Amino acid sequence: MRLLKLAIAATAVALIAAPAMAQQYPSRPINLIVAFPAGGSTDIGARVVAGIAERMIGQPIVVVNKGGAGGQVGWTELARAKPDGYTIGFLNLPATNTTILDPERQAIFNEGSFTPIINQVLDPGVVWVAANSPFKTMKDVIDAAKSKPGTVRAATTGILSDDHLAILMVEEANPGATFRIVHLLGGAAQMKETLGGNIDVSFDNVGGIVPQVRGGQVRALAVMDIERSKFLPDVPTMKELGMPNVISSSTRGIAGPKGMDPAVVKKLQDVLSKAMADADHVKRLEDAGLAIKIMIGADYEKYYKETHEKAKKYTEWAKNRPQK
Amino acid sequence: MVETLQHLMTGFGAALTPVNLTFALIGCILGTLIGVLPGIGPAAGTAILIPLTFQLDATGAIIMLAAIYYGAMYGGTITSVLINVPGEAASVITCLDGHAMAKNGRAGAALGIAAIGSFIGGLVATILLVVVATPLSKLALSFGPPEFFALMLVGLVLVTSLAGESLIAGVLMTVLGLLISLIGIDPVRGAPRFTFGIPELYDGLGFIPVVMGLFGIGEILATAEKPYREVIKTKLSGLIPSRDEWRRSMGAIWRGTGIGFFLGLIPGVGAIIPTFMSYIVEKRLSKHPELFGTGVIEGVAGPETANNSYANGAMVPLLTLGIPSSPTIAVLMGAFIVNGLTPGPFLFQERPDLVWAVIASFFVGNVLLLILNLPLVGLWAKILEIPYQYICAGTLLFCMIGAYSINQSVFDLWVMLGCGVIGYLLRKLNFPLAPLVLGLILGPQMEKSLRTSLEMSAGDFSIFVTRPLSASMLALAIVILVLAALQFAPKEIRDPNAD
Numbered sequence: 001m002r003l004l005k006l007a008i009a010a011t012a013v014a015l016i017a018a019p020a021m022a023q024q025y026p027s028r029p030i031n032l033i034v035a036f037p038a039g040g041s042t043d044i045g046a047r048v049v050a051g052i053a054e055r056m057i058g059q060p061i062v063v064v065n066k067g068g069a070g071g072q073v074g075w076t077e078l079a080r081a082k083p084d085g086y087t088i089g090f091l092n093l094p095a096t097n098t099t100i101l102d103p104e105r106q107a108i109f110n111e112g113s114f115t116p117i118i119n120q121v122l123d124p125g126v127v128w129v130a131a132n133s134p135f136k137t138m139k140d141v142i143d144a145a146k147s148k149p150g151t152v153r154a155a156t157t158g159i160l161s162d163d164h165l166a167i168l169m170v171e172e173a174n175p176g177a178t179f180r181i182v183h184l185l186g187g188a189a190q191m192k193e194t195l196g197g198n199i200d201v202s203f204d205n206v207g208g209i210v211p212q213v214r215g216g217q218v219r220a221l222a223v224m225d226i227e228r229s230k231f232l233p234d235v236p237t238m239k240e241l242g243m244p245n246v247i248s249s250s251t252r253g254i255a256g257p258k259g260m261d262p263a264v265v266k267k268l269q270d271v272l273s274k275a276m277a278d279a280d281h282v283k284r285l286e287d288a289g290l291a292i293k294i295m296i297g298a299d300y301e302k303y304y305k306e307t308h309e310k311a312k313k314y315t316e317w318a319k320n321r322p323q324k
Numbered sequence: 325m326v327e328t329l330q331h332l333m334t335g336f337g338a339a340l341t342p343v344n345l346t347f348a349l350i351g352c353i354l355g356t357l358i359g360v361l362p363g364i365g366p367a368a369g370t371a372i373l374i375p376l377t378f379q380l381d382a383t384g385a386i387i388m389l390a391a392i393y394y395g396a397m398y399g400g401t402i403t404s405v406l407i408n409v410p411g412e413a414a415s416v417i418t419c420l421d422g423h424a425m426a427k428n429g430r431a432g433a434a435l436g437i438a439a440i441g442s443f444i445g446g447l448v449a450t451i452l453l454v455v456v457a458t459p460l461s462k463l464a465l466s467f468g469p470p471e472f473f474a475l476m477l478v479g480l481v482l483v484t485s486l487a488g489e490s491l492i493a494g495v496l497m498t499v500l501g502l503l504i505s506l507i508g509i510d511p512v513r514g515a516p517r518f519t520f521g522i523p524e525l526y527d528g529l530g531f532i533p534v535v536m537g538l539f540g541i542g543e544i545l546a547t548a549e550k551p552y553r554e555v556i557k558t559k560l561s562g563l564i565p566s567r568d569e570w571r572r573s574m575g576a577i578w579r580g581t582g583i584g585f586f587l588g589l590i591p592g593v594g595a596i597i598p599t600f601m602s603y604i605v606e607k608r609l610s611k612h613p614e615l616f617g618t619g620v621i622e623g624v625a626g627p628e629t630a631n632n633s634y635a636n637g638a639m640v641p642l643l644t645l646g647i648p649s650s651p652t653i654a655v656l657m658g659a660f661i662v663n664g665l666t667p668g669p670f671l672f673q674e675r676p677d678l679v680w681a682v683i684a685s686f687f688v689g690n691v692l693l694l695i696l697n698l699p700l701v702g703l704w705a706k707i708l709e710i711p712y713q714y715i716c717a718g719t720l721l722f723c724m725i726g727a728y729s730i731n732q733s734v735f736d737l738w739v740m741l742g743c744g745v746i747g748y749l750l751r752k753l754n755f756p757l758a759p760l761v762l763g764l765i766l767g768p769q770m771e772k773s774l775r776t777s778l779e780m781s782a783g784d785f786s787i788f789v790t791r792p793l794s795a796s797m798l799a800l801a802i803v804i805l806v807l808a809a810l811q812f813a814p815k816e817i818r819d820p821n822a823d
């Protein structure tokens with residue numbers, strides 16, 4: 001009898017304690033992992049939102065840069081963390097997906113290793129050339145890739161990045177067009193080689209080239225989104241150019257390890273969505289050319305799953321393409 | 325030209341307001357601290373401080389961040405000279421002769437010449453930035469992956485002059501460095517190499533833990549095995565460079581300025597390569613190359629000048645083209661962007677007030693750094709009078725915190741300690757450490773540029789000889805190789821008993 005009482009008491013305590021813990025959350029600083037070095041566009045977005053959200057949540061949100069291996073080091077860390085809400089981090093879709101999908105990468109996490117919390121930025125893909133390039137339109141580029149297959153040097157910002165997949169999508173939409181793919185490490189290297197005439201056409205994201213477009217050094221040819229980018233209002237979408245399936249972006253959102261307490265997730269969603277709607281957040285991200293796209297809960301989960309499926313197809317293709 | 329001067333004068337007007345002057349001062353002090361702390365390099369240091377600048381106006385924010393950047397470039401020297409621990413990557417080479425000078429009781433002279441060299445390098449590079457920025461940055465763009473590869477090859481061939489007493493030992497160390505640099509995820513194809521399934525190895529061995537281990541921990545072990553080390557007495561005369569040291573340093577400072585500035589124009593070179601290039605050039609030109617590593621002032625003056633000159637030269641591609649040429653500059657660019665400014669030629673037209681205020685603040689910052697550092701030289705040199713058992717414990721703690729703070733990773737601590745043991749053994753066996761470090765730095769860059777070149781040419785190797793710049797650098801590499809072979813061969817035949 002005593003044992004039963006004790007058991008009941010223990011259960012009662014546990015029942016009260018669980019929500020109480022969620023209510024107290026957060027009682028200490030929260031680490032926000034960014035899987036890229038300080039100063040990149042994921043890092044900028046993270047630091048802006050952390051600075052605003054920490055005032056609302058009452059505990060410091062510390063941006064921890066765990067760069068390396070195209071994000072894999074940071075995501076491994078995030079997947080391995082305790083799901084207590086004190087370690088969350090940015091996922092970069094589809095780079096996180098392709099890391100999981102490429103067997104060579106031997107990732108120790110998979111698509112089920114994370115709890116999606118909220119999306120912050122959707123940075124659409126863009127095709128661009130140097131201002132002095134003979135290519136004036138997207139059609140010029142595709143014609144060249146068709147008439148002399150494998151000679152147009154097209155740069156990505158890394159193997160199996162969204163830009164790499166985007167090149168494959170353009171090839172798929174235009175049978176006969178083949179690019180000579182050159183993998184460069186990051187947007188700065190791509191900008192240098194394209195302006196220097198070592199690359200004919202570059203695939204990147206809108207946020208990476210807005211300053212140079214405004215400065216007149218580069219010309220954007222097409223945006224890979226369902227609608228035009230407000231940062232590049234004169235540039236047509238791939239859909240307008242007759243390639244409705246060429247939709248690509250780098251999408252950055254916050255997630256935690258799998259198995260997080262739903263109450264904690266809810267709290268984070270409330271605070272972070274408020275922070276992302278804050279005027280200061282909106283202005284700073286727009287100045288940086290980053291398009292805010294808040295997706296919460298089921299919306300974000302759906303987007304995450306769809307991106308994964310799409311990435312699966314193109315990752316396989318990328319691995320089997322003769323000239324990689 | 326007159327217009328440029330006018331702009332510059334207006335810039336000085338803005339940079340010398342009490343508020344902006346204070347920001348530059350705070351930046352210099354913070355930067356020096358960041359430089360002194362190993363682990364936290366200038367890139368991480370500036371990134372962490374970006375949110376701080378949200379409260380400031382754009383001009384003040386950029387002035388402060390830029391001051392942190394070149395302050396850190398100087399601060400790294402202090403620990404290199406005093407305790408053989410490079411505070412940041414660009415000061416690695418300074419360990420060789422800087423610390424040797426400290427052991428000879430000339431820490432003050434080493435720190436003094438570094439401060440003066442940095443000042444001259446920074447100042448001249450800023451003048452060049454004003455005068456020749458735009459045409460040169462366009463030229464630097466023609467430096468594509470094949471040229472980059474050829475340049476790295478020249479560097480690798482020049483490494484023979486870093487070999488110390490034995491050419492074979494030097495080559496062995498270079499190859500070891502190149503091999504270590506292959507650990508991690510293949511930069512182009514994404515396949516893990518030599519990682520044994522350990523995720524921490526996916527990004528390769530961290531450069532900073534490795535060099536802190538090889539130099540700092542290795543030094544501790546080597547000194548600790550001696551029963552007693554006399555306290556290094558630094559006489560007042562040791563604080564300032566002697567007339568002879570001045571004479572020898574001036575050439576090194578001018579060459580360091582040129583090397584730093586021109587390599588700064590080429591995006592992607594990074595701050596370490598100019599320092600190594602300068603050291604190698606000084607050693608090649610010296611009448612006493614065999615004395616390098618025993619405390620030769622040129623070996624401090626050249627590289628220290630080159631790294632500050634590089635820091636200013638690297639602003640050229642950022643301001644004229646909007647291309648960040650190193651990780652730290654990328655962070656600085658991020659700071660421009662979140663403050664609503666887009667670096668590039670447009671910025672000169674859009675916000676000339678800001679650009680010229682920032683450029684003027686470079687001049688101001690360089691003067692501030694000199695004023696801050698020269699009086700402190702004596703104080704820093706005093707640290708060496710602390711009995712070595714305390715310095716030793718302090719250095720160890722300092723290295724542990726530094727290695728851990730980069731990625732908050734315990735793994736990096738083991739890397740550093742492991743490299744410390746290796747560094748100790750190599751020292752005992754008389755193997756030179758510098759070629760190993762250069763191999764480590766050049767490895768990834770060479771591989772990347774080689775493979776990108778071949779992707780550009782669809783696998784055709786002729787890309788390296790059909791481009792004039794690349795072809796002439798490859799020819800230069802061959803000439804150097806032949807000369808080096810001639811230089812080493814007779815010596816070893818003449819005197820087979822030499823070490």
